[in-house]
Amino acid sequence: MSEGVEETFVEAVQAAHPDYIESVGVLKPKWVSLVAKREGFSELAFSLRDEFGFIHPVSAGAIDYPKENRMRINYYLINPSSRFSLMLGVDLPRDDLTLPSMTRVWEAMSFHERETKEMFGINFEGHPNPVPLLLPPDWKGGYPLRKDFEGEGAEP
Amino acid sequence: MSDPEITPDVMRVSWGPQHPMSGQTRILIDIDGEKVHKLTADLGFTHRGIEKILENRTFLQGIIPVERMVMVDTANVGLSYVLAIEEALEVETPDRADWIRSMICELCRINSHLYAFGLQVESTGYFPAVFLWTTIDREIILDLLEELSGLVPPDLDIGLEELSIDRQTVRMRVQAKSFQAADRLGLQLAKFGPFASARIGAIEKDPKTGSKRFNVTISLKEPEAGDRG
Numbered sequence: 001m002s003e004g005v006e007e008t009f010v011e012a013v014q015a016a017h018p019d020y021i022e023s024v025g026v027l028k029p030k031w032v033s034l035v036a037k038r039e040g041f042s043e044l045a046f047s048l049r050d051e052f053g054f055i056h057p058v059s060a061g062a063i064d065y066p067k068e069n070r071m072r073i074n075y076y077l078i079n080p081s082s083r084f085s086l087m088l089g090v091d092l093p094r095d096d097l098t099l100p101s102m103t104r105v106w107e108a109m110s111f112h113e114r115e116t117k118e119m120f121g122i123n124f125e126g127h128p129n130p131v132p133l134l135l136p137p138d139w140k141g142g143y144p145l146r147k148d149f150e151g152e153g154a155e156p
Numbered sequence: 157m158s159d160p161e162i163t164p165d166v167m168r169v170s171w172g173p174q175h176p177m178s179g180q181t182r183i184l185i186d187i188d189g190e191k192v193h194k195l196t197a198d199l200g201f202t203h204r205g206i207e208k209i210l211e212n213r214t215f216l217q218g219i220i221p222v223e224r225m226v227m228v229d230t231a232n233v234g235l236s237y238v239l240a241i242e243e244a245l246e247v248e249t250p251d252r253a254d255w256i257r258s259m260i261c262e263l264c265r266i267n268s269h270l271y272a273f274g275l276q277v278e279s280t281g282y283f284p285a286v287f288l289w290t291t292i293d294r295e296i297i298l299d300l301l302e303e304l305s306g307l308v309p310p311d312l313d314i315g316l317e318e319l320s321i322d323r324q325t326v327r328m329r330v331q332a333k334s335f336q337a338a339d340r341l342g343l344q345l346a347k348f349g350p351f352a353s354a355r356i357g358a359i360e361k362d363p364k365t366g367s368k369r370f371n372v373t374i375s376l377k378e379p380e381a382g383d384r385g
Contacts, residue, residue, distance in 0.1 A: 111199075134200035145207055 006032055009084065013052065020044040022091075033087045038099070041090055045075075045105045053079040054086055060102070060112035062120040064147045069094045071120060075102060075109070092122070101127040119145040166193055173201045215241050216321055229268035231260045260304070267297045312344060313337050317369070324352075326374040331367055335359060338370055351376060 006026040013034065014021060020040040025033045036044050048054045054077040063072045075088040092099060101124035102109045113124045114133040121143040124130065132139060142149055165188045172182035180201035186193040206225065210218045222237045223230040235257060242249065249257075274290035277283045314337050318329035332338065338356050345354040357371035 132200075134203040136200070144205060147211075149208070 005082075006030065009052075013048075016051065017044055017047060027087070030083055031085045031087075033089065035089045035091070038090055038092065042100045042102075042105070045088070045102055048077065048086070048088065049105055053081055054084075055106075056080050057102075057106035057108045057112075058085075060109055060116055062116050062122060062145075064094075064120065064145070066094070066147045071097060071122065073099060073116065073122060075106075077106075097122045098125060099123070100125050103127055119143060121146070165189075173198070226268070228271045229264045231257075231264040235261055260301070263297045263300060267294050267301075270294050270297075312340050314341060324376045326376065328372040328374075329369065330372055331369050333367060335368060337368070341372065345372075345374065 006029070009032060010024045010026065014024060017040075020037055020043065022035040022037050024035075027033050056078040058076040058078055060073070060075045062074070065071065070091050070093055072089050072091050077086045077088060078084070079086070090099065097120070099122060101113055103113065103124075104126065110127070110129065111133055113127055114130065116122055117124055117127075117130060118132040118135050118139070131137070135144070166186050167188070169185045169187060170182060171185055173180055175181070182198035182201065184196040184198065186195075204224075206221055209221050213221070219234055219237060223234040225233050241247075270290040270293055274287035277286040313334070314330050314332045316328055317331050318327075320327045330337075330341070332341075338359055342354070342356055345351065352375040354372065354374045357373070359368050359370045361368055
């Protein structure tokens with residue numbers, strides 16, 4: 001592996017989208033973490049797919065930070081030709097959990113966004129089929145993976 | 157999912173949620189004769205919320221629920237969890253541990269492949285004997301894994317009822333047939349070096365079955381300065 005491929009990639013992304021990016025960091029060799037701003041998230045995603053080659057969606061999920069009153073939504077992507085892994089994150093305030101759905105960019109994110117919606121209560125705008133994936137259809141117990149969940153079966 | 161149009165020719169068949177091959181998965185199939193129009197997956201029948209379970213457990217306790225994810229290949233799932241924790245805590249493992257882990261993972265991998273292969277062949281409906289052949293080969297691996305994890309020597313003649321680990325202390329609830337089992341266990345524990353202390357509690361007698369029960373508390377030695385890694 002040649003040295004500094006991560007840095008080259010980081011510089012290229014930052015140069016292409018200086019307004020949309022909050023921070024970029026190299027986690028490991030060929031593994032980059034990118035935190036985006038909420039504004040222009042769709043444009044950044046389209047650019048990552050079309051210009052930077054992240055055509056393979058791996059997973060998506062969220063992390064709840066109740067003390068900081070925010071939630072981080074992470075999209076995990078892979079560029080199959082350069083073998084780069086990308087963790088594309090975006091922070092949302094806990095009282096306004098709305099994000100444009102990434103199913104327009106990566107269609108396979110559909111199931112992951114359905115799961116994130118039912119588990120964390122994040123509203124993905126424009127999702128073609130926003131029904132619960134894993135929870136029963138008549139589930140009324142709230143959002144199970146939030147840190148303040150105290151529903152059925154939650155341990156104190 | 158929005159219901160597709162059901163015309164008189166198209167029939168909706170529910171495949172699952174209980175099925176001998178797929179386990180707990182439900183797939184709604186819209187078919188017209190043998191032509192499949194649409195598949196709708198209905199997941200969640202085996203969703204156990206491992207993420208939520210792990211929120212209320214220590215890292216060490218978390219290994220056990222994580223390994224329950226895969227029935228026949230526990231080591232590889234557990235290893236990925238353990239490696240993630242070790243990376244977060246910046247713990248380096250000795251070479252010996254890496255070798256043992258590799259061997260267990262390979263055994264589990266072969267075990268799981270044999271199981272999958274046997275099931276796959278059996279599900280064709282023509283060769284049910286193949287599943288029995290792979291089961292015979294799996295027995296060898298299962299014996300090896302049992303030898304590795306069955307740490308209670310058979311001549312101790314005790315059974316564990318409960319086992320809990322809290323930081324540096326291991327607590328066990330032990331059941332035995334005779335009083336002498338407590339002495340034998342005490343002797344065995346005294347042989348092992350890494351314990352700071354091992355205490356055996358008062359022996360109770362079960363009036364119904366006549367078996368003896370007692371608690372064992374083992375304190376692990378605190379790591380000395382300069383003895384890390």
